[in-house]
Amino acid sequence: DAGVTQSPTHLIKTRGQQVTLRCSPKSGHDTVSWYQQALGQGPQFIFQYYEEEERQRGNFPDRFSGHQFPNYSSELNVNALLLGDSALYLCASSLYAAWVFGPGTRLTVL
Amino acid sequence: AQKITQTQPGMFVQEKEAVTLDCTYDTSDPSYGLFWYKQPSSGEMIFLIYQGSYDQQNATEGRYSLNFQKARKSANLVISASQLGDSAMYFCAMRAIRGYQKVTFGTGTKLQVIP
Numbered sequence: 001d002a003g004v005t006q007s008p009t010h011l012i013k014t015r016g017q018q019v020t021l022r023c024s025p026k027s028g029h030d031t032v033s034w035y036q037q038a039l040g041q042g043p044q045f046i047f048q049y050y051e052e053e054e055r056q057r058g059n060f061p062d063r064f065s066g067h068q069f070p071n072y073s074s075e076l077n078v079n080a081l082l083l084g085d086s087a088l089y090l091c092a093s094s095l096y097a098a099w100v101f102g103p104g105t106r107l108t109v110l
Numbered sequence: 111a112q113k114i115t116q117t118q119p120g121m122f123v124q125e126k127e128a129v130t131l132d133c134t135y136d137t138s139d140p141s142y143g144l145f146w147y148k149q150p151s152s153g154e155m156i157f158l159i160y161q162g163s164y165d166q167q168n169a170t171e172g173r174y175s176l177n178f179q180k181a182r183k184s185a186n187l188v189i190s191a192s193q194l195g196d197s198a199m200y201f202c203a204m205r206a207i208r209g210y211q212k213v214t215f216g217t218g219t220k221l222q223v224i225p
Contacts, residue, residue, distance in 0.1 A: 033212060042114075042201055042215035043155070056212055088153050092213070099205075099213055101147070101155035 002027065004093050004102035012108045013081050021076040021105045025093030031055075032074040033099070034066060035090040043090055049074055081109045112137045114202050114216035121221050123192045130177070131187040131219045133202030141207035144185040146176065149199040149218070158200075161185060162207070192223045 005024045013019050025032050031050045035043035045058035049068035063079045072093075078085055088104045113136040123129035135144065146158040161169045161176045169176045177186040185204075189196055202216040 035213075035215075042203075042217045043213075045212040045214070048212060058212065090153075090155060092155075098157070098160070099145075100157070103152065103154040106153065 004029075004091055004100050006089075006091050006102040006105050008105060009103070010106045010108075012110065014110050015081055015083060017081050017109075018077065018079045019081060019107060021078075021089050021091075021107070023074045023076070023091030023093075023102060025072050025074070025091075026100050029093035029095045029100070030072050031094045032068060032072065033092045033094075034074070034076045035092065036060070036085075037088040037090060037104070039087070046076070078107075083109050085109050112139070112142075112204055112206070112214040114204055114214055116202055116216035116219050118219045119217075121219055123189075123196075123221065123223055125194060125223055125225050126191055128188060128190045129192055129221065131189070131200050131202075131221065133185045133187065133216060135183050135185060135202070135204050137204065137206070139206040139208075139211075142204055143207055144176070144178065145203040145205075145213070146174070146185075146187045147201045147203060147215075148196075149201060151198070155201070159187070189221075194223050194225060197221060197223045 033048040034046040037043040048056040052068045068074045086109045090104045091102045092099045142163045144161045148156045159171045175188045199218045205211045205213045
């Protein structure tokens with residue numbers, strides 16, 4: 001049984017570009033959350049999706065947007081990239097209380 | 111609002127010794143869960159142990175135990191018989207029990223196990 005999968009593993013972009021990160025939840029999980037983890041910091045909550053709708057949002061600008069598909073997979077989109085967006089982006093999925101994290105996508109903005 | 115505080119940026123422990131990683135928390139939610147995650151250099155968050163706020167006994171999972179002191183709002187992780195593979199970042203986290211609440215993380219403790 002595959003856990004949470006994320007793609008791509010690594011990504012390099014330049015300032016001003018747009019990026020899309022993808023996440024497939026653990027089989028049977030219907031809720032997906034996205035986190036940003038800057039170097040040397042703990043993960044920070046970006047937003048959460050359930051039934052294809054954004055249920056909760058952290059303190060992130062509108063440049064960060066997302067989507068959840070009918071098969072529960074999810075995308076994180078970041079527009080107008082800034083140097084400060086360089087981080088590890090973690091996706092987590094849940095059915096009830098237990099959150100399972102994926103391996104993350106490491107985004108570097110030059 | 112929830113807050114997790116980890117005051118130890120880094121810790122060293124001798125192989126086969128026990129180590130305690132500190133965590134204090136603050137929340138207004140009456141029911142909550144406390145977690146510890148391990149993050150190796152590869153980046154994946156690995157779930158270690160969970161403690162519910164109403165659980166009467168401290169949680170244990172193999173070599174991991176959680177020293178939960180509700181009145182002091184602390185949830186320290188104890189790793190017994192440390193192994194070289196335990197070297198990693200360790201994050202304390204919490205979430206409210208009701209609904210699909212977000213997980214709030216601390217800043218982490220980097221544990222290095224010395225042979």
